[in-house]
Amino acid sequence: MEKLELYDIDLKNFKETSKVYTYNVGSEFFEMIEAPGIQNGNLEVQVSVRKGIGYFTLDFQIEGEVECICDRCLEKLDIEVDTYDTIKVKLGVEFDESNEEMLIIPEYEGIVNVAWYIYEFAYLSLPYRKVHNEGECNEEMLESLSHVLTTDSRNVEDVDFDETVGQQSEEQVETDPRWDALKKILNNN
Numbered sequence: 001m002e003k004l005e006l007y008d009i010d011l012k013n014f015k016e017t018s019k020v021y022t023y024n025v026g027s028e029f030f031e032m033i034e035a036p037g038i039q040n041g042n043l044e045v046q047v048s049v050r051k052g053i054g055y056f057t058l059d060f061q062i063e064g065e066v067e068c069i070c071d072r073c074l075e076k077l078d079i080e081v082d083t084y085d086t087i088k089v090k091l092g093v094e095f096d097e098s099n100e101e102m103l104i105i106p107e108y109e110g111i112v113n114v115a116w117y118i119y120e121f122a123y124l125s126l127p128y129r130k131v132h133n134e135g136e137c138n139e140e141m142l143e144s145l146s147h148v149l150t151t152d153s154r155n156v157e158d159v160d161f162d163e164t165v166g167q168q169s170e171e172q173v174e175t176d177p178r179w180d181a182l183k184k185i186l187n188n189n
Contacts, residue, residue: 003032004115009049011056011089012110021047025064025118033115037123041066043081045118055090055102058114060121068130073137073145083125087117 009021025043043064050057062083070077089112092104105112131137 003028004113007115007118008111008113009047009058010111011049011091011105012107014049014051014056016051018048018050021049021114023047023118025122029115030119033119035119035123037068037126038119039067039069039076041081041122043118043122047114047118055088058087058089058112058117060085060087060114060117062118062122062125066122066126068126070132070137071129072131073141075132075138075141077130077132079126079130081122081125083121085117085121085124 007023023043023045025041025045027040030038030040041064043062043066046061048059048061050059060083062081062085064081065078066081068077068079069075087103088101089103089105091107091110094104094106096104103112
C-alpha cells in the first residue's frame with residue numbers, strides 16, 4: 001500500500017503553524033481503500049493542519065461527486081459530496097482512537113495517514129438512503145424485484161383485527177400449524 005503513503009502527514013517534524021494539503025481523489029484511491037460504500041468518485045480534498053499547544057487540528061474540506069449503488073434498483077448512482085469535518089491529533093505513547101475528541105498517534109512515528117479519514121468523511125456525508133430520483137431507476141430491475149417482493153393476494157388470509165387493542169377478534173383465522181408451534185415457543189418464554 002505504498003500509494004497510501006501519499007496521504008501521510010508528518011506531524012512530528014511539522015515546522016509551520018499551519019499548512020494546507022490538497023488531494024485529488026479518484027478511482028485509484030477508492031480501489032486502494034477497498035471499502036464497499038463508495039465504488040468510485042472524483043473529489044477535491046483540502047486538509048488544513050494547524051499546530052496548537054499539545055495537539056494538531058486537521059480540518060477536512062471535501063467536495064465533488066462519488067459513485068454508489070442505488071438502494072432501490074442496484075444500479076450506479078452519482079451523489080454530490082460537500083462536507084467539512086475536523087479531527088484533533090495528539091502525539092503520545094501509543095496509537096489510540098478510543099476517544100472521540102482526540103486521536104493519539106505514537107510520537108516515535110509522528111505520522112498520521114488521512115486516507116481513511118477522507119473516505120470516512122465522504123461516506124458519512126452521503127444520505128442514509130441512496131436512491132435515484134423518481135423515474136430514474138432501472139425499470140427492468142424494479143420489475144424483477146416487484147415479482148420477488150410482493151405476495152400473491154390469493155395466498156394472504158384476511159385477518160380481522162380489533163383496532164383498539166391490536167388483537168385478533170374472536171373470529172379466529174386458521175393458520176399454518178408450523179406458525180402455531182413457533183407461537184407456543186414464544187409464549188413459553
